[in-house]
Amino acid sequence: MLCNKTVKITFCGHRDVIEYNAVYKELLSTLEQFFILPEYSDTLLEFYCGGYGTFDSMCSKAISELKEKYPKSNIKKLLITPYITKSHQEKIDSMRKNYDEVVFPPLETVPLRFAIPERNKWMVRECDYVIAYVTHGWGGAAQTLHYAYVKGKKIFRIASNYDVT
Numbered sequence: 001m002l003c004n005k006t007v008k009i010t011f012c013g014h015r016d017v018i019e020y021n022a023v024y025k026e027l028l029s030t031l032e033q034f035f036i037l038p039e040y041s042d043t044l045l046e047f048y049c050g051g052y053g054t055f056d057s058m059c060s061k062a063i064s065e066l067k068e069k070y071p072k073s074n075i076k077k078l079l080i081t082p083y084i085t086k087s088h089q090e091k092i093d094s095m096r097k098n099y100d101e102v103v104f105p106p107l108e109t110v111p112l113r114f115a116i117p118e119r120n121k122w123m124v125r126e127c128d129y130v131i132a133y134v135t136h137g138w139g140g141a142a143q144t145l146h147y148a149y150v151k152g153k154k155i156f157r158i159a160s161n162y163d164v165t
Contacts, residue, residue: 003044003074009034010048010080010123012144013055013133013158020054023133023159027062030131030156035070046076048103048123051095052116055133055141060098076100082107082119120144124151133158 009031017023034040047063050056063077079099081092096102105122107115117140124130130148132155134141148155 004042006044006046007034007040007129008046008048008127009129009131010127011050011056011059011131011133012120012124012141012148013053013059014135014139014141015053015055017054017058017133018135019159020058023055024058024062026158027058027131027133028065030158031062031066035066035073044074044076046078048078048080048127049099050116050120050123051079051081059131064098078103080105080119080123082115083112084108085112116140117143121147124148124153127153129153130155131158132156133160135160 034045047059049060049063051060060077063075067073067075067077077099079092079095079102081088081102081104084104092102105119107118107122110118120140121144124144124147130145130153132141132145132148134145134157136142145155
């Protein structure tokens, strides 16, 4: 399929997910918009996944499910890894089979303890949309969501009544 444009979608969410089935159902419904709305019919959909925690696993699973349901869609599921260290390579290698591509953002000079937050900021800067599961105002997911608002990104909120603004 020839694509006239690319839309990049990233995720931010807590490591743990409360009410997994309800959140997964809402995530699928939110993602499906990109597959069924006519404005995305000739679009390459690039999904940026973080690969840590339950919400990230849920997002990867949902994208794979929708790839099967809509085989004519042009989709790339990317693992965006914050580390390229030798000790982390085994984890990346084991996850690689679940993704179309593994991307390491330009974080070589970032100290390891800041790599995940900086990777999350990079994902937000690079994307067009953010799909967020943030239920409280502390932690990395809340910081990433706040950053997405600051950057003026289009945000889809899932299973949350927490107000970031």
